[in-house]
Amino acid sequence: MKIGFNVAGKVQAKQRPRFNGKFAYTPKETIAYENWVRTCFLNKYRGMQPLEKPLKVKIIAYYEIPKSASKKKRQQMLNMEIFPTVKPDTDNIAKGILDSLNKIAYLDDKQVVKLEVEKYYSTTACVAVMIEEVEAD
16 A cells, blocks of 8 residues: 655644653643644544554655855756755654654554655745555565
């Protein structure tokens, strides 16, 4: 089975837990983004049973082209000649997306046995997520 969906808006990384001296808590921005990822998934796949097999996940983060980019650079960015080497890091993008989908797209993100994360420039910021069950040979 293959599924895919888009998360509209600027990509956000999973932030580290914060400590207030007595206990740890998750930053509000992280909670809000994880809820947005869940909402985007559920808008397309509401009622779907979580996947149980090993999974291959591909995450493509599209960054908006900076307004300061020249026409030449803008075209190079759209032609994938220049890549976004900006934060957030690919591992933090993956962590935020994968944790968001626990118990709704799949039982647990430990099922992910293959992971690809890519970053590109685009006219619109968003994240594309594709999940595919891995079949045994």
